[in-house]
Amino acid sequence: METTHPSFEVLQKDVVDEYGAYCTLYRHKRSGAELLSVANEDDNKVFGITFRTPPSDSTGVPHILEHSVLCGSRKYKTKDPFVQLLQGSLQTFLNAFTYPDRTCYVVASQNTKDFYNLINVYTDAVFYPRAVSDPNVHAQEGWHYELENPEDELTYKGVVYNEMKGVYSSPDSLLTRECQRSLFPDTTYGVDSGGDPRVIPNLSFEQFREFHQKFYHPANSRIYFAGDDDVIKRLEIMDEYLNDFEDNHSRSESMIQWQQKKFTEPKHEKHPYPVSANGTDGEAPPSTHMMCVNWLLNDKPLTSKEEIVITILDHLLMGTSSSTLRKALIESNLGEAITGGGLSDELLQATFSVGLKGVKGSDKVKEVEQLIYSTLERVANEGFTDDAIAASMNTIEFQLREFNTGSFPKGLAFMLGSMSKWLYDNSPTEALKFEEPLADLKKDIAANGSQVFKDAINTFLLQNTHRSIVEMLPSETFEEELLKEEKQRLASVKANLKQEEILKIIESTSMLKELQAAEDLPEAMATIPKLHLGDLKREVTEYPIEVISPSENDFGVTIVKHELVSTSGIAYVDFGVDLSLLDLETEVPLLPLFSKLMKEAGAGEYDDVALSRRIGTYTGGIDLSLLSSVLHPEGVDQSECLSGDHMMTKLFFRGKATSDKTGELFSIMKLMLTEPRLDSQSKALEMLRESKARLEANIVGAGHQYVNTRLRSRYDPAGYIQEKMGGISYLNTVKQLLQQAEEDWPTLLKRLETIRVKILDESTCRNGIVLNLTGDEHVFSAIDPYIKSFLMDLPGAAKGKQLQNFYMDVHPWIAQAKEHMKSQQVIDEGFVVPTQVSYVGKAGKLYEVGEKISGSSAVVSRYLKTGYLWDYVRVIGGAYGGFCTFSPDVGYFSYLSYRDPNLSKTIDVYDNASSELIKSAEDLAQNPEALETAIIGAVGDMDSALGPDQKGWISLQRWLSGETPEQRQKWRDEVLATTAEDFKEFAQRLEAMKQCSTAAVVSSKSAFETASKEGKQMKLVEVL
């Protein structure tokens, strides 16, 4: 059946059988807009509108525009409708992204009315934003001068300005940017669409407005719908907007130019990256280099066969730790961790990048480069073995067929896939079809073995001289120089300002602040479309679960089953063993290394490569994860704040396979558990070096997470344990383990062996095992025999001893953690790293053990996050993010900021939250609509769209925690019944928490010095 509309013509109709998607490509006759309509069964409906927006400089204009168009429009008149949608809609996705050549606006919702609301706000925003008439938006989201008193120093502020300062502080993103730039000297891909902080202030409001005019036209747009909503309604809604526009030249003006492959020989480049001047605790500063070799793969379109060939080739070279090139690099000991990440094929032209970081000096950088070439030459001559090819082919095929996007809407993943062709004026469905090219490739391999990959290595890599080698050199003065340069620039700007211009900046600074702090007028608020409580589902969503306890089966283990309607023939298997017999101080910190060795070092007769291939050939992958879950003790009211004394700690193998291969999946899991090859010193060293490099990068790039883990470790024993296994202090642990692995391997090996022995304890092991299975009816009947033989063969006695009952007893780790926490000083701490931004946190306990916590707390903390903290930390403070977290199980609450230009000011903002919230409570008492909005947002958080594996996993965790369905429904009822009084009560708790909360901050030395002058003293710890 074809859906038609007089304003649209049908350009193309197609079925993507691979995903059961009926696709129609329309063209809006008057405006020239293209619209792809995908009809399927998915209730998580997706809408997207994408513009081709190639920038010609690094002012970040597409990125600033992306932020700005969502700040109010013709019909939706508040300052920030995006925030109102975040606050009060049921969206499952609400965002926008800037690529090097496009800007996408995407919304998703499972509620049809909500979906239409979101579409209207987004569409009006992109075509009629306030930002093109009101320069304050560009000032706020992009950049502006800030000055409060004539004698002060001039500063730059702006959300994108600060976001990009954070990006440019991260060595990894600096490297990525230089690599991209180096390959595209002639085209739009050679500039930074995100914005280089040194260039952003060159962007004027007029240029910003022109960019919108030029590219945000329907003729240059690609509109996308997917889901189970009415197709004709899609066309009707869009017609209303598109009819205002006449087709123009914007589409031809935004064409992306091809970069010709023109380097006659590889190009070498060197750039600085920031390291700290002092090093850690008096150690010499690290002076390692980073490097990456980059190829531009094509300067004309690839065929679909070529595309699948390079996808598989990428996996053969880089896909797993035992892939040829990745393995050669890691085992070379020339560096600590891989850079580049292999193939990138989302843009017009594909690139391939690979290298190492943590390389000791330029001579070694040359060795890395040579190693990359010699490894490629070797495989170009010898080819890949049949089992390597089979493993990579199966892995990619499994991914394509399963199409598991996690909580990311499937329809959006589909859109991003189609855009990789559609954006460049090719068929939107072409990129999504894989059956034919895959079958083609299989035939080719059957006939000619790995010749097709040998040819590809030669053509795309070895003989391809359009290649760059980017080396990043450590610079102790980099951060300082940038700061100095910025200061000088601002000083010279100020020196050239006339008195009246200075006064004007002071005036516009205070005007902007006033504007930002002002509440939206009620008539503006009334323009934002809203849902009502009546539109919400009142029942909590439960997933099917069947539990067979150890005494109810012959194997002495716990079996949990989730039978879903369909899992597309795939069995999801989570297999957990108990960890409570381990010692918190000496063994728990080794668990990350232990589980990595289990996963990647090989097992039984299989070495690392053979094991990885076996996993790739028969399964959809196996992962290991540590689960520690706070339990509701027996006999305690479920709405009470928990002490956290009761905990479950397990190591889970999480895998998936088609039902016919599930026997193989089980046998691999058993092998990994019982016969892991822990005895490889070189593997352990590689893993520890990689962990160290990753932690160091993450503390600089995502400091707020480490700040939060650190804060929590002061108040919650489970948080203390978490910090030991992955917080800031874990970096020291990794360094110590690294030293032990180098100098005294036998001792470390013994420690690892002890863990294995304890986990497999003959008498208690089975009692602690949980097998969690998710599948559909067919899957379960097909895998039943495999389950039985797997369980039969497990180690341990079926009639062994019972483990402690942790719903009754205190977990031994908790007892140990509490001892340590007693001796720990609870004080403000500052962690010093080289960076241009801060991550500021403050936290404490909001509830005492035994106090009742109501669902309303979720509404209030969310309101605080999307309201006050968004306004004061992000909008006014200029940080990229400002938020709070609340854990209702143990009553822990934290404030956090992300890529923040401020430090002590942000702490002041946190300290003012309680009094602001009291005021809000008074307002909300008079404004039931606003209260309703806050509730709806919180309900939206609870109803995310989940994939089958997530349903099974969440359902397991709910059951393990001892939480009852009645408690979940009670919680939801309390959310729905939240009153203004609840806000007041929460605010009073926040006020009381001020006295006993503490701060933790990741920032630069100079920022801590300034903060200290402003009265925010902290105990400083040098981290990097």
Ligand SMILES: [Zn+2]
């Ligand atoms: Zn941004």
